[in-house]
Amino acid sequence: MRLVTIPTSPFEGQRPGTSGLRKKVTVFQQPFYLENFVQALFDVLPSAHGQTLVVGGDGRYHNRIAVQVILRMAAARGYARILVGRGGILSTPAVSAIIRRRRAMGGIVLSASHNPGGPEGDFGIKYNIANGGPAPEKITEAIYARTLEVREIHMLDSADLPLDELGSHRLHFTTIEVVDPVADYAEVMRSLFDFEAIRALFARGFRLRFDAMSAVAGPYAHSLLEHELGAPAGTVVNGTPLEDFGGLHPDPNPVNAVDLIRCMQAADAPDMGAASDGDADRNMIVGRGFVVSPSDSLAVLAAHATLVPGYRAGLSGVARSMPTSTAIDRVAQKLGIPCFETPTGWKFFGNLLDAGKVTLCGEESYGTGSSHIREKDGLWAVLFWLNLLAVSGKSVEGLVRELWREHGRCVYSRHDYEGISGDRAENLMRELRAQLPSMPGASLLGQRIVAADDFAYADPVDGSLSVAQGVRLELQDRARIVFRLSGTGTSGATLRIYLERHETDLHRHDLPVQQVLAPLVALAERVARVRHWTGMAEPSVMT
C-alpha cells in the first residue's frame, strides 16, 4: 500500500457539474488530479467492506490510464469485488444495468458524454449509486467539499492489470473481474423487447443504419443488432470505439451526424437511421428523408408502449424535462396517466422512477429512457423503435405523422449560443429575470405573453426544491420560449433558447421549422437582447 501526500488541492472553485466532473484531458493529466477526486469520493462513501464496485468508461483518450488508477485506489479502499468492462469499456447505460443486476454499491463512469475526445478533448468521471443512477447533489457536494481537504491518497503499489481479456484477478484483498461489457446489458434488452419480431423484421429485408460515431455504442450495436437480431453486416457504421472518436463530435443531432442525415436523404435510403453519443446514452432517430425530434420520439414511444413486451402492462406515468416539447403531455392526457415536468438533467427522473411514478422519461437533448435502468439509454430507444416498426408494420415517418394528426405537431427547435463569456451570459439571464413581473399580459411584436416565470421544481418524492431552472414564457396559442444556461460545458458559457409552437393545422405541418418559429425568435431577441449579450448574429447550433 502506498500513501501519497499531496500539497494543496487543485480543486479550489472547480465544483463538479450536474453530470460529474468534466474537464479537459490536460487537466486530468495533472499529477494527482484524478487521484484527489477519487480519494474524495471514497472518503465520503460508506464503507466498501463486502461491497461491489463497477468501473468502466466510453473508451476515450485517458480512459485506460484512469481505469488502472481507480482499480489501484478501489482495492486500497477495500472493496470485495470490482467489475470492470473488458478494455476498460462500459457504456453509461451498461454501468447502470450492471450496478442494478449485480447489486453493486455503485459504479464509476469515465466519460465526458458527447463532448469531443482525444488529447485536446474532454474527459470526465462521475459516480452512480446503488439504484444505478447518478449520485444526488448532496453526495456530489460532499465529494467537492472533500476534494478541497484531501491531503493523502491511498493506493496500491501494483502493476497495471491486463484488462483486454475476460478473467479474474486479485489485488490485495479485492477480486477484480474483467467482464464482457455487453452481456448484462443485452440480458436487460432481451427482457424488454420482442427480439423474435425484430429478427423477422430484418429477415423481411428492413434496412437500418446505426451510426455509433466511433464511440462506445459500437460493440453493443454490433452484438445486438448484427449478431443477435440478424441485421446485415454493415448496418452498424463507425462501430469501433476510438480514443478521439475519429475526430467526430459524438453528439447525435442533425448537425454532428450529418453523414447519417445525408444517407437518409438519398434515393436508396435505409428504412431507419439512428445514432448515439460518446457514452451511448443519447439517441437520434431518423426515418427515410425524415428527422424525428427527440420530443416527438418520446411521445411516439409512450403512445405505443403497450405493443412492447416490457411495457405491456402500461405506463405508470411519464416525465419530461421542462424545455422538452409538450407532445408527451398530450399523449399522457389521452392515456390518462400523469406527466411530470422536471428541471433539465437526468437525475431528476431518478426519484420518480424509484418511486414507481413514471415508466418512460426523456429530454429534448436526445435522451430517452425508462425504469429499466437509471440513465438514459441510446440503443434501448433504437430497439424500442424497431419493436414498434416490427409489430405495427408502419414506417418511422408514419408513426410520427400519426402522432401529429392526433395531437397536433409541436414544432420545436433549440438554438444554442456557445462559447460566450460567463459574465455576459449571467447578465442576459439577470436582465430577463428582472422583467418577469411585468411580462404576463404584455403584447410584443404582435404576440401576447400569457405567463412568465423562472422554473422551480419541488420534487414530488423527497420534497427538495430546485429554483432558477430556466426562464419560460408562455405565449398565446400555447407557444413557448425557454431560456437557460448550459450546466455541462467545459469552456465559457452556453445560452440555450428553446422554441415551441403547437400547430393543429395539418397543412402547416410541413412548413420549414425555422420559418414557423421565426416570430418566436424575434420575440426572444426583443426580450433578452440575445445579439447584444452574446455578440453573435446567429446561434452556433440549431437542433
Ligand code: G1P
Ligand atoms: C445537457 C442537456 C440536458 C442533459 C445534459 C446531460 O445539459 O441539455 O438535457 O441532461 O446535457 O446529458 P446542459 O448543457 O443543457 O446543462
Ligand code: ZN
Ligand atoms: Zn452521453
